Amino acid sequence: xxxxxxxxxxxxxxxxxxxxxxxxxxxxxxxxxxxxxxxxxxxxxxxxxxxxxxxxxxxxxxxxxxxxxxxxxxxxxxxxxxxxxxxxxxxxxxxxxxxxxxxxxxxxxxxxxxxxxxxxxxxxxxxxxxxxxxxxxxxxxxxxxxxxxxxxxxxxxxxxxxxxxxxxxxxxxxxxxxxxxxxxxxxxxxxxxxxxxx
Amino acid sequence: xxxxxxxxxxxxxxxxxxxxxxxxxxxxxxxxxxxxxxxxxxxxxxxxxxxxxxxxxxxxxxxxxxxxxxxxxxxxxxxxxxxxxxxxxxxxxxxxxxxxxxxxxxxxxxxxxxxxxxxxxxxxxxxxxxxxxxxxxxxxxxxxxxxxxxxxxxxxxxxxxxxxxxxxxxxxxxxxxxxxxxxxxxxxxxxxxxxxxx
Numbered sequence: 001x002x003x004x005x006x007x008x009x010x011x012x013x014x015x016x017x018x019x020x021x022x023x024x025x026x027x028x029x030x031x032x033x034x035x036x037x038x039x040x041x042x043x044x045x046x047x048x049x050x051x052x053x054x055x056x057x058x059x060x061x062x063x064x065x066x067x068x069x070x071x072x073x074x075x076x077x078x079x080x081x082x083x084x085x086x087x088x089x090x091x092x093x094x095x096x097x098x099x100x101x102x103x104x105x106x107x108x109x110x111x112x113x114x115x116x117x118x119x120x121x122x123x124x125x126x127x128x129x130x131x132x133x134x135x136x137x138x139x140x141x142x143x144x145x146x147x148x149x150x151x152x153x154x155x156x157x158x159x160x161x162x163x164x165x166x167x168x169x170x171x172x173x174x175x176x177x178x179x180x181x182x183x184x185x186x187x188x189x190x191x192x193x194x195x196x197x198x
Numbered sequence: 199x200x201x202x203x204x205x206x207x208x209x210x211x212x213x214x215x216x217x218x219x220x221x222x223x224x225x226x227x228x229x230x231x232x233x234x235x236x237x238x239x240x241x242x243x244x245x246x247x248x249x250x251x252x253x254x255x256x257x258x259x260x261x262x263x264x265x266x267x268x269x270x271x272x273x274x275x276x277x278x279x280x281x282x283x284x285x286x287x288x289x290x291x292x293x294x295x296x297x298x299x300x301x302x303x304x305x306x307x308x309x310x311x312x313x314x315x316x317x318x319x320x321x322x323x324x325x326x327x328x329x330x331x332x333x334x335x336x337x338x339x340x341x342x343x344x345x346x347x348x349x350x351x352x353x354x355x356x357x358x359x360x361x362x363x364x365x366x367x368x369x370x371x372x373x374x375x376x377x378x379x380x381x382x383x384x385x386x387x388x389x390x391x392x393x394x395x396x
Contacts, residue, residue, distance in 0.1 A: 018366070018367055021349075021363065021364045021366060021367045022367040023342070023345045133371075138384075138385040138388070138389075144221070147221045151219075163376075164362065164366075165219065166219040168216070168219060168362075168376065168377060168380070168384075169216055169219045169220040169377060169384045169388075171375075171376055171377070171385075172375065172385040173331075173373075173374050173375050173376075173385070174372060174373075174374075174376055175371075175372075175373050176371050176372075177369075177370065177371050178366065178369055178371075178372055178376055179366060179367060179369070182366070186336075186366075186367045187336040187369075187370040187371070190336070190367075191336075
């Protein structure tokens, strides 16, 4: 990659892992933005907007400390078979409901990502895209759902499941990018990072 | 699952992990069969045959020790975009050639699996199937290929890459079962295990 180092504007251990696996040097700087969906906002618009807001918020911090940098931010959401946005569950009951909505059917996972360059105190026009992956979850008995939830990886995941680890065996098939389901569509992000001239 | 415990006829840490994640109780017994492909044998036939042979070999061991059991065996292979079977590479040079054949194109990953029941000293008719997943690998520069190989996970993998860990970020998109690429199509295997009456 041409870029020597990027700033990952995300605290997600999964995104960190994906960038590490790809051999990208990075530093993590997290912004504290309001992630509440707007009324009547489409999932597509929401993940795109949140990824831009995350990147710009970190960009502002960098400008204040006079640093040039390339920032990568992302937001991932799960859209249920009925079209509902499934965020991170508040408790195990909500997680159980989410898994029950997803099991035996196909849902969409959307990741919006933004790449923002800060140069000489200015924030350049962001590259901002949304990648969609179709995930079919296998039919799960109530016992299987409970077993999965007992593994404790659901609470900080959109849709209450993780595509790696225990959650991998919930998935019957996927169509599209797998890393997108994990939290960052690596093919698209790496390809866009390669287009940036620093 | 109705079956209390299965025998996994495979030493693969990935298959072990997948069964563990699904909450299946199992024990590992490995057979030592000749895994050489037969001349002019199709990849489909090869993975099916090898999975049956692995399961039956373990079945024979169990009969000798008077045990009833349900055995799961599998064989995974990668078929290059040109239709060539890619097994485990012999050395880093061969691994580099394999990754170079796969990058930027779509290939097929085939797992043959067999479920064999041993009951009262008899081996019942195996359930034996092949699951195919299409994997598109992103375009990789020579530098990226070398970086991947330097991670050291290529040598015991068909096609010289692993679908989990570092290899996950080589994959642009997939169509089908992801666990099939890892080494065991969990939806199909769990569903077949549930059909067995012990």
